[in-house]
Amino acid sequence: MKTVIVIPTYNERENIQKLIPAVEDVLTEVPEKHEVSILVVDGNSPDGTGEVVEQFSEEYPNVHLLLENEKNGLGAAYVYGFKYAMNEMDADVIIEMDADFQHDPADLPRFIKAIEEGADYVIGSRFVKGGSIPKDWAFYRKFLSWGGSLFSKVVLGIFSVNDFTTGYKASRVKGFVDKMDLDAILSQGFAYKIDLLHRMHRLGSKIKEIPIDFALREEGDSKMEGNNMLDSLRVVLTLRLRELQRFLKFIVVGFIGLFTDLGLFNLLILLTTLPEKYSSGASGFIAMNVTFLLNNFWSFGDSKVTKVSNILKKVPLYYLISYAPIIFRSWLINFSLQNIADNWLVANLAFFMGITIGLIWNFTFYSKIIWQKND
Ligand SMILES: Nc1nc2c(ncn2[C@@H]2O[C@H](COP(=O)(O)OP(=O)(O)O)[C@@H](O)[C@H]2O)c(=O)[nH]1
Ligand SMILES: [Mg+2]
Numbered sequence: 001m002k003t004v005i006v007i008p009t010y011n012e013r014e015n016i017q018k019l020i021p022a023v024e025d026v027l028t029e030v031p032e033k034h035e036v037s038i039l040v041v042d043g044n045s046p047d048g049t050g051e052v053v054e055q056f057s058e059e060y061p062n063v064h065l066l067l068e069n070e071k072n073g074l075g076a077a078y079v080y081g082f083k084y085a086m087n088e089m090d091a092d093v094i095i096e097m098d099a100d101f102q103h104d105p106a107d108l109p110r111f112i113k114a115i116e117e118g119a120d121y122v123i124g125s126r127f128v129k130g131g132s133i134p135k136d137w138a139f140y141r142k143f144l145s146w147g148g149s150l151f152s153k154v155v156l157g158i159f160s161v162n163d164f165t166t167g168y169k170a171s172r173v174k175g176f177v178d179k180m181d182l183d184a185i186l187s188q189g190f191a192y193k194i195d196l197l198h199r200m201h202r203l204g205s206k207i208k209e210i211p212i213d214f215a216l217r218e219e220g221d222s223k224m225e226g227n228n229m230l231d232s233l234r235v236v237l238t239l240r241l242r243e244l245q246r247f248l249k250f251i252v253v254g255f256i257g258l259f260t261d262l263g264l265f266n267l268l269i270l271l272t273t274l275p276e277k278y279s280s281g282a283s284g285f286i287a288m289n290v291t292f293l294l295n296n297f298w299s300f301g302d303s304k305v306t307k308v309s310n311i312l313k314k315v316p317l318y319y320l321i322s323y324a325p326i327i328f329r330s331w332l333i334n335f336s337l338q339n340i341a342d343n344w345l346v347a348n349l350a351f352f353m354g355i356t357i358g359l360i361w362n363f364t365f366y367s368k369i370i371w372q373k374n375d
Contacts, residue, residue, distance in 0.1 A: 003036045003093040003112055003170075004085035008077035010043040012099040013052055014219035019099055020056045020063060026105045027062075034112055037062040037089060040099070041081040043071035064089070073225070075192025079182045086173055094177060095170045101218040103168040110210055111170040120176055120205035123161060123197075124168030130211030131163070144229070152194060152236050158201050161209065164194055165232065168212055171196075176203050179372075186239070189225050191232040198239050203372060242302075249299035250363055253291050261287035292318050300371035314370050321365045328361075329354030 005023065009016055020038065027036050042050040042065060050067055057063040066084050068077060078096060085091040093115050097103050107124060114122040126133050127149055133142055145165065152164040171177050180203075186195040201207065225231070264283035268274050274282070292315060296304050305311050329351065336350035 001034050001092045001112075001116065002090055003034055003095060003115075004081075004089050004091040005036065005038050005095040005097055005108070006041060006078060006081035006085060007038065007097050007099050008041045008043070008074055008081065009045060009049045009053075009099045010071050010223050011045045011047045011049060011220055013045070013047045013049045015100050016040065016049055017052055018218070019101065019105065020053070020060070023105045023108065024060055024062075026108050030109050030112055034116075035062075036108075036112070037064060039064045039066060039081055039085055039089065041066045041068065041077045041084075043068045043077060045071075071223075073188035074190050074223075075185055076188045078192060079185060082177060082182055086178060091173050093170055093172060096167055098167050100220065102215050104213065104215060107168065107210075107212055111168075114208050114210060115170050115172060118206060119170075119208035120172040121197075121200045121207045122170040123163060123207065123209045124166050124212035125161075125163035125209040126166055126212060126214045127162040128209050128211050132213045134214060134216045136216060148229075148232060152232075155236050155240050156194075156198060156201075158198070160207055161197065161201070163209065164197060165190070166212070166214070167193065168214075171200060172205070176200055176205050179203055186235045187231055189231055190228050191235040194232060194235045195239065202367075204368060246299055246302075246367070247363060250295065250366070251359070253294040253299050254359070256294060257287045257291035260290050288319060288322060289315075291322075295366065296371070300366065303371045305371070318366075318370055321369065322362060325354065325358030325361045329358060332357075 007016075007019070012019075023038060030036055038060075040049075040053045040063070042053065044050065044067060050065060053063065053065040057065055066081060068080060082094055085094050093112070095108070095111055097105075097108075103124065111122050111124070125131050127146060133145055137145075149162060149164045153159060153161060158164075180196075180199050185192050261283045264286055265279055268279035268283060269276055272279070296311070296314075305314050332354045333347055333350040336346050340346050
């Protein structure tokens with residue numbers, strides 16, 4: 001397994017001088033079968049961080065330097081590093097790590113082990129049992145950090161994660177990072193982390209949080225941009241809004257499907273001699289295909305399937321998913337009439353409940369199985 005530790009730097013000369021040997025030291029504990037490299041992405045630091053890394057790369061063959069033209073933000077640096085790690089270094093796993101010792105190199109083997117044990121996305125979490133943020137942080141800083149994660153959790157509905165803005169992580173490339181359009185990441189800065197996490201989650205990655213102690217910076221100053229908070233808020237809300245848009249479009253498609261079905265059914269019974277049973281079957285089948293196409297090219301258009309062979313694979317799945325709630329609804333109505341009361345109101349309440357559950361069911365499985373988001 002090839003692992004690349006991507007470390008972005010800007011004016012981290014003092015830190016990187018100590019960090020590279022420290023990481024190399026820890027890597028001696030990692031089993032031989034793992035090939036681990038260090039890729040420093042330097043934003044053309046005026047303090048000569050790049051030169052230091054270059055010297056190290058002569059001493060250690062697994063140390064690489066990627067030089068940006070200028071400081072472009074943390075997200076931009078990582079995207080550059082991710083692409084290089086995948087395309088030029090053949091990475092199976094990418095680890096994100098800061099250069100300032102806020103991330104303890106001693107934790108590295110735990111990340112690698114967790115991936116080896118089957119996790120696709122390992123999050124070094126400060127907000128789980130055993131994890132921590134610096135005690136010396138002012139109350140407002142602790143609150144912002146914790147509150148920001150709670151906010152993201154609730155708004156994005158990703159309840160399995162407790163730390164949304166931690167920078168110490170490991171991601172599996174195959175099936176996950178390689179499926180993302182990294183150029184479409186929502187932020188050039190710190191907030192890219194939230195978008196990346198959201199994408200990993202949407203791709204169905206197996207997420208594991210491991211506790212980390214987030215230390216104080218050893219040398220130098222934070223490069224965190226002042227607009228960080230607002231930018232993160234923007235990313236969280238944009239992601240939510242996009243999801244909401246998909247959902248609203250999906251509801252509209254549902255209505256179009258309903259009217260197509262009803263219209264065709266009436267046309268068939270009025271204009272042909274087909275028995276009602278077959279007319280209903282035919283109109284339902286056509287409506288289902290119409291909704292597939294509308295969902296594919298519109299509601300879920302940002303992850304549409306275009307290759308005919310892929311469409312042919314997805315369509316039967318779509319039928320299966322979509323028929324399940326219809327069968328369930330019939331059962332629910334029957335059950336309610338027999339067990340609650342046999343009247344019009346109960347039948348309609350059960351019908352409405354069935355539709356609501358069906359909507360959630362369909363939307364969930366369309367999103368997770370048919371149209372996985374990978375932009
Ligand atoms: N290449 C590059 N590295 C950056 C940039 N911004 C921050 N870094 C590095 O990213 C890591 C995390 O940044 P840091 O300032 O410590 O963020 P903080 O821990 O949130 O205060 C450090 O190693 C920085 O040197 C950037 O714009 N470009
Ligand atoms: Mg830092």
